[in-house]
Amino acid sequence: MSVKKVFDPNTQQNDLSSKIVVGLERISQAFKVLLWQQAKELGLSPIQIQILIFIAHHNGPLNNVSALAQEFNVTKPTISDAIKVLERKSLVIKDHSSPDSRSYTLLLSNLGQDVVKNTENFTSYLVTQIDKLNEEDQKGLYRILGNLIYQLNKNGILSVQRTCYACKFYQKTTSNHYCHLLEQQLKDADIRLDCVEFEANV
Known part of the structure; x- marks a missing residue:
């Protein structure tokens, strides 16, 4: 079976599914742009902001290194490095109350909660367009x-x-x-x- 060259404008002319895939890719770019804008203002990376927002809205079992790595499709070392920065900036707190002393879950500090309040609306422009x-x-x-x-x-x-x-x-x-x-x-x-x-x- 031949593979469609979806990014070839000539393919897109006659193939609606290719146009839709390209459209989804453009929307993905929009998410990245909006997230980077917020990240630069706060001196954080996009993944660090995503972690903070995720922790704010999900319970303990999902807020550990393994679960976060799976959630964002990145490696555990990538998540661990991001958490070190967030902890150094006093945005998260490690909760070691688990029976397994080697593991911990993450909680937002008061400062972390303030950051989430000011950043989780980075998608507001997209929401406005969809509301139309x-x-x-x-x-x-x-x-x-x-x-x-x-x-x-x-x-x-x-x-x-x-x-x-x-x-x-x-x-x-x-x-x-x-x-x-x-x-x-x-x-x-x-x-x-x-x-x-x-x-x-x-």
Whole structure:
């Protein structure tokens, strides 16, 4: 099977899927630009800001070196180096209360919480643009993104997934979706991409 040259403008002229892939790549660039702008203002790296924002919204078991490395698809040494800087800047605190004395989870310091408040809105421009879409377009876009993320995870490209599709409580029904934990039907827009109650379907 021949491989599509999606970045070749001649290929894009006659292939809609290639255009969509290029569009996703441009949006990825936008995320990087917006994140770098915030990082430069604070003297932090993008991964350091991402770690702070992630810790602010996730519980202890996900806030250790191994879990963070998997979350951001980087090596443990990369995460450890980032944590050293955050600790030196008094933005995070290591919690060694785990029974395993060698491991720790990360908590935000008061200063770290202030940094998150001032940085987690780096996506506000993108949110504003998406808010301009009508509701049906938003629902359609979300459904497509959810399925794409699930397939990328299934094929080992994304290492972490906490979406309904991969959860043991999820069931696809003829009408829509069903969550056995919430005991209710779900619409496409109800599907979560980062569920705190997620349990892997193994």
